[in-house]
Amino acid sequence: ATSNFDHAKKLGQGGFGPVYRGILSDEKEIAVKRLSKASGQGLEEFMNEVEVISKIQHRNLVKLFGCCVEAEEKMLVYEYMPNKSLDTFVFDPIKKTILDWRKRFNIIEGISRGLLYLHRDSRLKIIHRDLKASNVLLDQELNPKIADFGMARIFGGDENQANTKRVVGTYGYMSPEYAIQGRFSEKSDVFSFGVLLLEIVSGRKNTTLFNNQDYFSLLGYVWKLWNEDNIWSLVDKVVLEPKSNLKNEKEIRRCIHIGLLCVQEYANDRPTMSSVVSMLNSEISNFNTPKQPAFTQTPLITHDVQNRASVNDVTLTDFDGR
Template sequence: MVLHTGEIHQENQVKVEDLPVFEFKNILTATNNFDLANKIGQGGFGTVYKGQLPGGLEIAVKRLSKTSGQGLEEFMNEVIVISKLQHRNLVRLLGCCIKGEEKMLVYEYMPNNSLDFYLFDPIKKKVLDWQKRSYIIEGISRGLLYLHRDSRLRIIHRDLKLSNILLDGDLNPKISDFGMARIFGGTENEGNTRRIVGTYGYMSPEYAMEGLFSEKSDVFSFGVMLLEIISGKKNTSFYNHEEAINLLGYVWKLWNEEDIVSLIDSEIYNSNNMDQILRCIHIGLLCVQELAKERPTMAKVISMLNNEIDKFPQPCQPAFIDRRIEDIGESSQNIRLLTSMNDVTITSLHGR
């Protein structure tokens, strides 16, 4: 069986037989017949279950919904992309299982769930001190640099968000969910699509409005995550009713008022960490600038995080920071959708 999608070039096709194949009966046993007690996730593609193989290895089984056309395309895309990748900060694909209409991907199990599970819980986030958050930021940035520049392929993830950053037993971060990812060929630097996929609050303006995506689209998403990690607030749920701004707008307001220290999550607020934290806020603002050309590459981001660059440019205003939802006209559907406060994945912004 050869898997490919309309947006993947012929040379990037992958045979399922090239991957380790799990027998269906073994997956049934591992998940106790897909017992609801083992359900650990749900998405447009279907359901994710925790399982355990006879040797004791814990796995996560992504089971494609039989009724999801979108899920089938994402399943195929994920096999194509992640089967070619290997990095300590990317979730590892162990194999697949296909039997009749059943299609499943088998991953290493991440016992500590996703980053948002911890960061936005007032109790759980106490384990994320600055040292741990700094380590997580570094891991995400290195995984992203690998996707963009260091792997055999050039990958644009297109759906980076905290819920797609999984944590292993030691809280090491691993980028997951490559169903929306796009492979770039040799000299290709930018793509264009009419099928806009991603999540409210994390999508770059050029992608949300025009369907243009590049490394800088992922950089924008990384910048949003960085500011969320520092503040402990979620961009898509933060809403200042007096100012009618989202988290990015709030950060920009504090930056201009020279009160950016107010942004910092109390769990990491410490004078000993202040220089590093302020450096990360500055980097985050550079990553979410409206114009893609103004944003740094991930290679430059890592240099800035590692103190290899002393002087940073002043950031320009982020995109979509001060629009009231009720003030957006019907002709501006893309902006209206992007500034929604709900964390919902976009599959299309066009009429059907």
């Protein structure tokens, strides 16, 4: 199906291993995720992904067709997403022009529904733990599907949060309680969603460095503009350039407000995904006033930890008030 894993058919590379495009005998296109032999953590993540995704099905979650374990070869077979991942659009100066506000709002809504399903609507309670732009895939119509469940955690009936000594995820999307204390819950996914939402609205990565110590990340920049009542400076120019209508402006303002509520420092202050979906659909009209986002105060001590999940170095920063 993949022409013996021909390099020309390689779609990308994740912490798990390479992903290839394939075609079955019935002409169905597939994506084949191949476990890298060099991936020490890969087998555990492979088995975890099979366990999690085989139990769930939703239009905003990528569909698993099957898996193969034979000798040293381990593969997952997924539906093929022709538009690859969200980051290849929203952060690309040319491709982002395709994403007008209606498409962006549809993507935000779809991701929120997929997360709500994981947290509340499936038979299980699942925390994704690595939600980010590169883990949201886009189909032919640019509908979003959450992917990469290698780090996901299934919670038992009454279990609401858990601790881990091995922090996995991606810097810039991790909530403070998870990055610093290893404590995760559905509210840590909510934090990641808030970061992703603000990235979609602005077309900027959270880890972009701004040349000003008052806002050394996207969250700090958003907070500054929010307090100056200048949120339109945040919005991607691609969205603003066409003559904006009143409905779009209300939705954009609402999304920025929701994003700030999701990235608040304390987990208890953040809304649930159920509330987020209701707020996006205007079923809730009175929003709380957001408190200062996490990671936006002056950094005092910086130390590096190895993030084995995404094969990156992660910088964690301890913060103190001014």
